[in-house]
Amino acid sequence: MTENIPTNGFSRRRFLELGFGAAAASALSACGGGKSAEDVAGGGTTSDKKFTGEYDGPKVTLSYWNGFTGGDGPFMDQLVKDFMTENPKIAVKQNTVEWAQYYQRMPAAVTAGKGPDVGVMHMDQLATNAVRKIIVPLDDLTESIGLTEDDFTPEVWNAGIFQDARYGLPLDVHSLGMYYNEDQFSQAGVEEAPTDEESLMAALDKLQEVNPQPFWMPSRWPAHLMFLSLLWQNGGEPYDAENSKATFDSDAGVQALTWMTEVISKGYSPKNVAQDSQYVAFKNSKVSVTWDGIWQINDLKAAKLPFALAPVPQIGSTSAVWANSHNFYLTKQAAEDDNKLQAAKVFIDWIIKKSADWAGAGMVPAAKSVRESSGVQDTTQAPIAAQIEAMKFLPPVPGLGDVTAQTFEIAVADAILGKRSPAEALKDAAGKGSQLMEANKQKFGA
DSSP: OEEEOOOSSOOHHHHHHTTTTHHHHHHHHTOOSSOOHHHHHTTSOOOSSOOOSSOOSSOEEEEEEEOOOSTTHHHHHHHHHHHHHHOTTEEEEEEEOOHHHHHHHHHHHHHTTOSOSEEEEEGGGHHHHHHTTSBOOOHHHHHHHTOOGGGSOHHHHHTTEETTEEOOEEOEEEEEEEEEEHHHHHHHTOOSOOOBHHHHHHHHHHHTTTOSSOSOOBSSTTHHHHHHHHHHHTTOOSBOTTSOSBOTTSHHHHHHHHHHHHHHHTTSSOSSBOTTHHHHHHHTTSOSEEEEEGGGHHHHHHTTOOEEEEOOOBOSSSOOEEEEOEEEEEBHHHHTOHHHHHHHHHHHHHHHHTHHHHGGGTOEESSHHHHTSHHHHTSTTHHHHTTGGGEEOOOOOTTHHHHHHHTHHHHHHHHHTTSSOHHHHHHHHHHHHHHHHHHHHHHHOO
């Protein structure tokens, strides 16, 4: 069963542009009162029933919310249908809404008792919803299913933990990748995908004979994700270990942003590239190379573009790339009903184990056994899956999305547009970021 919740023109990209957390923060602030998940479920998903992988209770209906409204939607729809065929006692009512609206509506719906039992959210939303007690800890569920860090990677596994409790189970990972036009590479005599700065610059020089400006540098999306990738490659971190201070203005950050501006000054990109212009240009064969999320795979296939996908080249001293992850969560609605809780466990376990089919949506399955299966190895994103150890995630800090949107996203744009130097833009943004992080500690108490 699928129910598409109407939206008001919000897109997944628009939500991401706002820093993942902007929409959620205002909604969460209004969700005070009511019983918390800990009040209802003792702080988690504890149940006396032993998990067997099968549901043997009475017929039950699970409310399942997600934001898979794009090309990924049909793949999740099919997984849900297949699950219900194999598990006839569990009906799954799927509510699908674009991510921006999703993060606005879900907290209030849960508080009112009209939200999901189980759902999917981005990894970097877990902390904000956990501190507001919208979602419940999953440690008991994880133990009963038998999942451990060994089934994933440390980075992916630990990303679902906030304040020593697990709030998310990873379905997938999705990162930036380097898309390139195979025909233009062939015409320019570039035989292999660039892997580092030297080979990338050499390829761009050759590509200029085919396309004078082969690698457009955007000022907005996904510029801030490119910046994060390069910051990490240079050995930097956006925030300190205590998550109380912005540190993206370090030498590593200045080097990262300077490199991005030099793509323009060296003539590989025009100035003033608007958001999405670089992707549209690539899709129309006007650009030879672009860095974007792996979720664009199916859109490019539909356009019948002669493209291939490779990891983002290592420009700095280490391999690193920005990534995020869709995580399963449970709410107090499932935690307070033992039949729903058992059914939700079966549902989550089944979907994760069947996530090779989810790879059709352009994602990389998070589970190691699935990711290394032949079905995933034959996908377009297989080169990205192979570099999962290099994927980096922002820390689990409540309200961090707003900090990102109001600070280094703006700093990156200002530097790329030539309004300010990289060092000046990042320094001012970091100062503001530290102030916002301190304010968030007071606001969220975490």
